[in-house]
Amino acid sequence: MSERGKSIDLGPLPELIGYVLRRAQLAVFQDFFAAFAPFDIRPAQFSALTIIERNPGLTQSQVAEALGIKRTNFVGMLDELEKRCLAERRQARDKRSYALYLTADGAALMRKLKPVLKAHEARMIARVGEDGRDRLVALLHEIVDGPARKLKNGKASRAPRAGSAET
Amino acid sequence: MSERGKSIDLGPLPELIGYVLRRAQLAVFQDFFAAFAPFDIRPAQFSALTIIERNPGLTQSQVAEALGIKRTNFVGMLDELEKRCLAERRQARDKRSYALYLTADGAALMRKLKPVLKAHEARMIARVGEDGRDRLVALLHEIVDGPARKLKNGKASRAPRAGSAET
Numbered sequence: 034m035s036e037r038g039k040s041i042d043l044g045p046l047p048e049l050i051g052y053v054l055r056r057a058q059l060a061v062f063q064d065f066f067a068a069f070a071p072f073d074i075r076p077a078q079f080s081a082l083t084i085i086e087r088n089p090g091l092t093q094s095q096v097a098e099a100l101g102i103k104r105t106n107f108v109g110m111l112d113e114l115e116k117r118c119l120a121e122r123r124q125a126r127d128k129r130s131y132a133l134y135l136t137a138d139g140a141a142l143m144r145k146l147k148p149v150l151k152a153h154e155a156r157m158i159a160r161v162g163e164d165g166r167d168r169l170v171a172l173l174h175e176i177v178d179g180p181a182r183k184l185k186n187g188k189a190s191r192a193p194r195a196g197s198a199e200t
Numbered sequence: 201m202s203e204r205g206k207s208i209d210l211g212p213l214p215e216l217i218g219y220v221l222r223r224a225q226l227a228v229f230q231d232f233f234a235a236f237a238p239f240d241i242r243p244a245q246f247s248a249l250t251i252i253e254r255n256p257g258l259t260q261s262q263v264a265e266a267l268g269i270k271r272t273n274f275v276g277m278l279d280e281l282e283k284r285c286l287a288e289r290r291q292a293r294d295k296r297s298y299a300l301y302l303t304a305d306g307a308a309l310m311r312k313l314k315p316v317l318k319a320h321e322a323r324m325i326a327r328v329g330e331d332g333r334d335r336l337v338a339l340l341h342e343i344v345d346g347p348a349r350k351l352k353n354g355k356a357s358r359a360p361r362a363g364s365a366e367t
Contacts, residue, residue, distance in 0.1 A: 041266045042254040045317075046247055048337060050324045051228040055243065056268060057340040058225045061218040076222065080213055087209040099208045101223060150212075157217045161342045169343070170215060172336040175328045176224040 050176070061157055068153045072146060077102065079146065081110060082135065085120055086143050090132040092125060114139070217343070228324055235320045239313060244269065246313065248277060249302065252287055253310050257299040259292060281306070 046052045065076050074082075077100070084096050091099075097107035111133070114120040119139035122131035135143065158166045213219045232243050241249075244267070251263050258266075264274035278300070281287040286306035289298035302310065325333045 041251065041258065041262065043266065044250050044254045046250055047341070049317075049321060050333060050336065051225070051232055051243060051320075052247060053337050053340040053344075054221065054225040054228055057343040058218070058221040059268070060344045061221055065218055076218060080219060083211050083213055084208065087211045091208065095208065099210065101226070150216075153218075154216060157343065160346050161339055162347070165339055165342065166217060168335060169217065169339040170220050172328055172332055172339070173220040173224040174214070175332065176324065176336070177220075177227045179327050180329070 054176075064156055065153055068149050069146070072142065072149070074142075074146065078110060078114065079150070081107070081114065082119065082139060082143055085133045086135050086140065089134050090125075092130045092132060093122075094130070096133060221343075231323055232320055235316050236313070239309065239316070241309075241313065245277060245281065246317070248274070248281065249286065249306060249310055252300045253302050253307065256301050257292075259297045259299060260289075261297070263300060 062076055065079075069075070069079065080100055081096060081102075084099055085091065088096075093107060093111060094104055097104045100107065102110075111120060111122070115122065118136050119142055121134055121136050123134060125132040161169055229243055232246075236242070236246065247267055248263060248269075251266050252258065255263075255266075260274060260278060261271055264271045267274070269277075278287060278289070282289065285303050286309055288301055288303050290301060292299040328336055
């Protein structure tokens with residue numbers, strides 16, 4: 034912040050969950066953008082490729098839903114991934130929908146991205162520490178899902194449900 | 201999440217700070233959008249109006265910088281706020297820039313929005329509890345600023361510095 038900016042009164046903003054969440058999300062994405070720029074991969078594309086890689090054969094609707102992305106937006110993103118030969122649509126068995134798969138190029142890219150992701154995440158963890166990361170991720174899941182329901186083994190349930198991850 | 205979606209393997213995504221931050225931010229903004237829709241106010245507009253209200257006479261660059269918004273984007277936002285008679289530009293003393301002020305309508309709107317904001321924030325706090333909110337906000341500031349520097353009184357420094365809050 035510049036000398037001029039120092040004395041600006043932000044009022045309640047720095048204590049508002051939404052305001053601070055947005056600034057933190059943008060700070061993290063800024064690092065992600067810089068790290069993944071050489072591969073021309075944005076966060077939402079990375080998430081989509083991850084889901085397709087881990088769950089080959091899902092339909093467009095299923096991937097869109099898992100990501101919390103609107104189907105129309107996901108179709109556009111997939112068009113781009115398909116044009117770049119990273120993912121492909123194949124006619125599904127019921128012939129009414131498409132099943133999604135990574136191409137060989139897509140699978141190779143994901144292997145190349147693993148260390149990039151690891152380094153990005155390590156830089157983020159360095160800001161809050163390992164314990165801080167665990168607490169932060171748990172709290173963020175509570176923001177998405179409401180208070181965690183404790184499971185029998187004492188671990189909190191963390192499956193994300195609502196919200197969306199478009200970018 | 202639908203029955204079909206239940207078994208989808210999200211891989212490392214639910215533990216990645218950026219992914220969970222984005223989903224939490226969108227979940228909070230979803231509530232904000234719904235609550236502020238009757239007033240046609242988006243989160244970034246609310247932040248801008250708050251800064252102008254608390255710091256009458258700042259220049260466009262100063263407000264943009266405080267919000268972490270690109271100046272060009274802020275000028276567009278301000279055009280809209282001015283067209284709606286909520287804020288106004290006045291020639292600054294140095295005559296080379298504009299000083300920003302709320303109009304009477306803008307000030308009246310901000311008074312009306314106070315209980316709306318309070319109710320929105322209360323719903324968010326209900327998801328994590330008061331202590332959870334405090335821990336979450338502190339961790340998010342660390343994500344933006346790096347590890348908190350402890351001050352003499354034992355409280356962590358929290359002034360947001362990097363990142364941006366455009367929407």
